[in-house]
Amino acid sequence: MSLETYKPGSYPNLPPPLGTVGVSGWVRNNLFSxxxxxxxxxxxVTLLYYLIFxxxxxxxxxxxxxxxxxxxxxxxxxxxxxxxxxxxxxxFVYGFYPEAERWRIDITFYAMFFAFAPLLYPDVPKRxxxxxxxxxxxxxxYLFINxxxxxxxKIEYSLFGGFMLTVIIGVTGIVCSLPIGxxxxxxxxxxxxxxxxxxxxxxxxxxxxxxxxxxxxxxxMLNYFMPPGTxxxxxxxVIIMFTFFSAAYIAEVIRGGIQxxxxxxxxxxxxxxxxxxxKTRFITLPQAMKISIPGIVNTFIGLYKDTTLVxxxxxxxxxxxxxxxxxxxKWNGLSIEVxxxxxxxxxxxxxAMSRYSLWLExxxxxxxx
Amino acid sequence: MKTKILLAAATAGVMFAGSxxxxxxxxxxxxxxxxxxxxxxxxxxxxPDDKGNWTGFDVDFCKAVAAATLGDASKVNYTTATGxxxxxxxxxxxxxxxxxxxTWTFSRDVDLSQTFIGVSYYDGQGFMVPKAxxxxxxxxxxxxxxxxxxxxxxxxxxxxxxxxxNMKYNPVPIETNSEAQELYKAGRCDVYTTDASGLYATMSSxxxxxxxxxxxxxxxxxPLGPVVRHGDDQWADIVGWTLRAMMAGEELNIxxxxxxxxxxxDNKNKEINRLLGKDPLQGLSKLGLSADWAVQVISQxxxxxxxxxxxxxxxxxxxxxxxxxxxxxxxGLFYIPPIK
Numbered sequence: 001m002s003l004e005t006y007k008p009g010s011y012p013n014l015p016p017p018l019g020t021v022g023v024s025g026w027v028r029n030n031l032f033s034x035x036x037x038x039x040x041x042x043x044x045v046t047l048l049y050y051l052i053f054x055x056x057x058x059x060x061x062x063x064x065x066x067x068x069x070x071x072x073x074x075x076x077x078x079x080x081x082x083x084x085x086x087x088x089x090x091x092f093v094y095g096f097y098p099e100a101e102r103w104r105i106d107i108t109f110y111a112m113f114f115a116f117a118p119l120l121y122p123d124v125p126k127r128x129x130x131x132x133x134x135x136x137x138x139x140x141x142y143l144f145i146n147x148x149x150x151x152x153x154k155i156e157y158s159l160f161g162g163f164m165l166t167v168i169i170g171v172t173g174i175v176c177s178l179p180i181g182x183x184x185x186x187x188x189x190x191x192x193x194x195x196x197x198x199x200x201x202x203x204x205x206x207x208x209x210x211x212x213x214x215x216x217x218x219x220x221m222l223n224y225f226m227p228p229g230t231x232x233x234x235x236x237x238v239i240i241m242f243t244f245f246s247a248a249y250i251a252e253v254i255r256g257g258i259q260x261x262x263x264x265x266x267x268x269x270x271x272x273x274x275x276x277x278x279k280t281r282f283i284t285l286p287q288a289m290k291i292s293i294p295g296i297v298n299t300f301i302g303l304y305k306d307t308t309l310v311x312x313x314x315x316x317x318x319x320x321x322x323x324x325x326x327x328x329x330k331w332n333g334l335s336i337e338v339x340x341x342x343x344x345x346x347x348x349x350x351x352a353m354s355r356y357s358l359w360l361e362x363x364x365x366x367x368x369x
Numbered sequence: 370m371k372t373k374i375l376l377a378a379a380t381a382g383v384m385f386a387g388s389x390x391x392x393x394x395x396x397x398x399x400x401x402x403x404x405x406x407x408x409x410x411x412x413x414x415x416x417p418d419d420k421g422n423w424t425g426f427d428v429d430f431c432k433a434v435a436a437a438t439l440g441d442a443s444k445v446n447y448t449t450a451t452g453x454x455x456x457x458x459x460x461x462x463x464x465x466x467x468x469x470x471x472t473w474t475f476s477r478d479v480d481l482s483q484t485f486i487g488v489s490y491y492d493g494q495g496f497m498v499p500k501a502x503x504x505x506x507x508x509x510x511x512x513x514x515x516x517x518x519x520x521x522x523x524x525x526x527x528x529x530x531x532x533x534x535n536m537k538y539n540p541v542p543i544e545t546n547s548e549a550q551e552l553y554k555a556g557r558c559d560v561y562t563t564d565a566s567g568l569y570a571t572m573s574s575x576x577x578x579x580x581x582x583x584x585x586x587x588x589x590x591x592p593l594g595p596v597v598r599h600g601d602d603q604w605a606d607i608v609g610w611t612l613r614a615m616m617a618g619e620e621l622n623i624x625x626x627x628x629x630x631x632x633x634x635d636n637k638n639k640e641i642n643r644l645l646g647k648d649p650l651q652g653l654s655k656l657g658l659s660a661d662w663a664v665q666v667i668s669q670x671x672x673x674x675x676x677x678x679x680x681x682x683x684x685x686x687x688x689x690x691x692x693x694x695x696x697x698x699x700x701g702l703f704y705i706p707p708i709k
Contacts, residue, residue, distance in 0.1 A: 099421075156446060323410045329416070332573060
């Protein structure tokens with residue numbers, strides 16, 4: 001090794017010593033910095049190897065995607081038997097809705113995105129016209145799914161099921177509970193004693209009673225109050241209960257938002273001479289809603305997942321379909337596959353909701369960070 | 370005082386209005402469909418197939434009643450109910466029949482104002498063990514850990530059976546049947562106990578069903594059968610005699626294959642003639658059924674033996690033996706009144 005000499009100030013920038021930067025540097029610093037760390041690393045990698053490969057094997061590589069029964073599945077390969085899902089995908093999505101009429105559900109579902117787009121995204125092109133569509137969409141959807149009009153076959157509620165039922169209950173509950181929740185929150189703050197008392201009673205009652213109790217009331221007790229012969233569909237009863245239940249929670253979330261607004265805002269509004277409704281619409285609510293977004297979405301996600309509770313009153317939501325599928329002697333015993341599939345559906349829907357709420361929060365963020 | 374009288378009058382009016390409704394049979398005929406309340410899913414008894422058609426032992430009985438009353442076994446609306454909601458659904462009129470493996474008990478019959486029209490399946494609580502355990506009788510289960518569904522009558526039956534035999538057990542509480550399957554397979558419990566039909570269903574879901582066995586002891590009586598509302602005897606008779614016609618079909622060797630030819634000719638056994646409408650059956654018009662009602666039931670659904678074999682019997686994965694569920698002449702419990 002020869003000694004080199006440099007003029008003062010001309011010493012070149014040498015690369016850092018080998019193994020302290022880059023991938024190898026990171027690995028050495030973080031994974032193999034000591035003997036115990038090295039051992040732990042090796043142990044974890046081995047465990048991960050078996051875990052990941054085991055899961056991938058079971059999930060995909062050794063899985064059977066089409067077969068006639070569980071026995072056939074097991075003959076082909078010993079991984080997951082997704083055939084139970086692929087053979088019954090129609091039931092999981094539409095329940096027992098007649099196959100020939102399922103296009104009605106498809107159209108209603110896709111139209112839902114057009115109805116929601118102008119409400120969820122302010123920058124949608126032709127928003128004014130789409131908003132009209134959003135307004136009439138619920139009526140159209142109701143008529144279209146139920147049928148009995150315009151030459152469409154009438155479909156019994158007892159045939160509704162699967163993801164379609166979850167979306168119907170969940171979306172209707174979400175859409176209806178927000179305005180009711182806002183009114184309840186305002187009512188609770190009202191200076192009118194009667195209004196305030198009514199709102200407080202409603203909110204406290206709904207929050208104080210478990211949802212499952214309300215569902216039993218919807219399924220059993222309401223029948224006794226109604227005159228004999230009335231056919232008030234169980235699905236409508238359930239949706240009303242879900243809406244009320246979630247509205248009570250939304251009301252409290254929004255009340256939190258309203259109370260978080262500084263007093264100066266109200267005083268400024270009063271000083272401007274705004275009346276109650278102007279103050280609410282232009283000052284209070286816009287700010288309160290912005291603060292409450294995470295809480296509101298939280299409640300919505302909760303409501304959406306709670307729709308699985310309808311299984312206890314005999315409605316066949318995805319979990320009910322799963323249970324019924326497992327009762328078929330051909331597929332008996334494939335509970336893991338079926339429940340994973342249902343879980344994936346709920347995970348994807350709920351993730352979409354929470355991502356949207358994050359996006360909205362960032363968009364409306366006016367903090368001076 | 371006046372308001373009180375008015376209130377009473379109004380209440381009476383509502384009750385009266387409720388009682389003068391058309392008969393159940395008329396309702397069903399007017400609607401053109403029978404509303405039947407079934408299980409949300411129980412192997413062999415009620416489960417949807419891949420196409421979404423309900424099949425099973427309880428489902429076939431709904432079809433039989435539809436065949437008898439409407440002449441078409443496919444005209445049934447199925448409403449699913451859980452164990453908790455079934456009776457209120459029936460009481461509220463969401464169905465005309467509750468055909469959901471329901472145990473006939475005193476309080477259900479009397480207190481809940483329902484009519485049990487007969488027994489379609491004699492079940493009973495049993496024990497399933499791995500053959501490797503080497504136990505041949507439930508009396509040898511002292512000290513075993515037992516998977517048991519909480520909040521059911523089976524829990525009480527289990528405690529009573531073990532106490533009566535001076536044995537101890539460790540309960541492993543579970544919520545659902547599928548949870549029990551996983552725990553049992555994983556060896557967390559030595560024994561799984563529930564209704565014997567449920568045990569066979571569970572066993573059929575295992576990869577090696579022959580490694581397990583159901584012990585001979587049955588520790589409870591679970592007579593299962595269809596239920597109708599109190600108050601419409603005509604309807605109760607229709608449903609009851611539909612069940613008996615299916616059993617009579619087995620007794621008289623009338624099957625879905627030969628019923629049409631037997632109905633067309635004059636048989637030596639006059640009971641066949643009466644059942645199939647060749648000879649008049651006294652009082653049939655009071656039931657409001659047509660003369661060929663039993664022909665419709667047996668040709669479209671089958672006799673009892675056919676329905677049992679199709680859904681629960683040796684040709685199915687459940688492999689349930691007839692046991693008590695056969696005619697008295699074969700050593701079972703079905704002794705049906707004569708058709709005359």
